[in-house]
Amino acid sequence: MFVGENKSMKNTLIDNFIWKGIKMKKYSVAVYWARCFTVFCGLLLSFSAVNVYAQTSLRGTVSVDGSSTVFPISEAVAEEFLAVHPRVRVTVGVSGTGGGFKKFLAGEVDINDASRPIKDQERQLAEQKGIDFLELSVAFDGLSVVVNKDNDWVDSLTVTELKKIWQPGSTVQLWSDVRGHWPNKEIDLYGPGTDSGTFDYFTDTINGKSGRSRPDYTASEDDNALVRGVSGDVNALGYFGFAYYSANKDTLKIVPIDNGQGPVTPSAQTINNGSYAPLSRPLYIYVRSAALGRSEAKAFVQFYLENAAQLAEEVGYIAMPDKLYQQALERINSVSQRTVDISVN
């Protein structure tokens, strides 16, 4: 039947051409079949080429939003990821940790950058909406307590002293209120504003509850303003992320923190091995489990974890121990396996 159909087709084709007066070389059935075969092979080849191409070069969109602290890491990862997968559109926004969670829980973004763990009320909202997510820590940030370069009396602070200075209702007004032999000079405090994840983390670890702080200090959401404030004021004491200290080492003096085991200066090493405690905090990305079902999003998260250690250090943060990245990668693989199963069923 197949052959017959083709024969009749051949006849009509050739007849048509002769009828239109075009000079055609009459070719045999064998040549006709050979040509058909060539076209078929060509089609097959191009299809398989498209398939291979689709596998090596992912397409699609991955949307990231959230904390401005984590942004430099996500930006760096996106930049490198695009070098490998140029056809995936990765976008990174800055809405703050809280603002990012709002979008994340509305299902508008795949990944939320967070400089603090998810809050209980956000977790409840996620449960209500049936959004399943993964919390992955990607790097460490060491909150740095700094004083002015010309401050020659502070050599270290204990956690208790920090609490005495920063707790709500604190009576510390002079440096001598902190330690008796320090000068009778007024202490000028600088710190991040209440919207910042840094503020949440510092008040949580030092004052015992997130958001509890004395209110009479110079607050700014702009860490560079804090850097300028502290570097221009001999009596200043301030705190902010480690990256802002390491970019301004020549105008600031870092204060080693004593947590009962002697004063420890924050550095890549002391933050990484956990000896700079309690002021080193993990930075997170929150990934919607459903998004891991999409190959481009999964590839991005894997890429993130494989390269976060190096890229985080390049932008001023501290890598976590390798073991933690490996564990995170395993978690992703198990979750995405599950999501794929669910979507197949």
Add this chain to the structure above:
Amino acid sequence: MTRRAINNQAGMGASNPLNLQPGAQWADCLSRRHRKAAVFSRVCFAVTWMAAALLGLLFYQVSSDGLRWLDWQFLSSFPSRFPERAGIKSAVVGTLYLIGLVIVIAIPIGVGAGLYLQEFATKNRLSRLVELNIANLAGVPSIVYGIIGLAIFVRGFGLERSLISGALTMSLLIMPMIIVVSREAIKTVPLSTRHAALALGATRWQTTWSHVLPTAFPGILTGIILALSRAIGETAPLIMIGALTYVAFLPEGPMDSFTALPIQIYNWVSRPQEEFHQLAAGAIIVLLGLLLLMNATAIFIRYRAETRL
């Protein structure tokens, strides 16, 4: 020249014996007034130059920081974590797209509304209420428009975090300004022009379209440019509706996500490294350049329009 003229007058008023003034008291009074006028004109002079000097200072500071980063590579690269590789391609293109869409959306509606309110609307309580509210809207802080944009365009209409959401929000932001300025410009068209046109048998629409609008056009254009200049520099509403910070592709249509120059600047300024602050200064120069270009175009068009009349 004016100041000298005033001084001369003051001198004359004080000394000219031919003045038909009743006594020295009047001359005294006059010279005091001239003195006041001289002081006032000097204050105005100082204030004007202070504004110019502030702009000059800003420009000096920005260019001393950012000028050396300004090259073709800076204009034609996407953002990067390496300052020497970073660029503002996506931000510039995003801003241009945004302004283009805002022009298409806001100008016809804004000028049309101004025209209607000034030329066609009957003056009753409703139209007065509308006028009052438009004047009030011109003073609403921009972040509020961002919240409206997020609620209506991004979530309500489901346009998501796209160029069109940004453009619609920005259009809302500058529409009141365009309406108010258009009305003022149309108000200055002399009534005799309308009467002449109507007397020659033109319809009301013909009068408006061929006489009122062209005469008012230079004034309207000034307002439009001021409004667009505001739109080009706004950050808050764009951040609110979710314009992005890192975008390494160019928008291909109005539904694509985007970033804009003010957002890129804001992001770079808040980075810890000094090089990024300088990059921000470079981007500010580009933004200022775009603004100047827009203003220059507007002045050119206005000049053409004025000479044609």
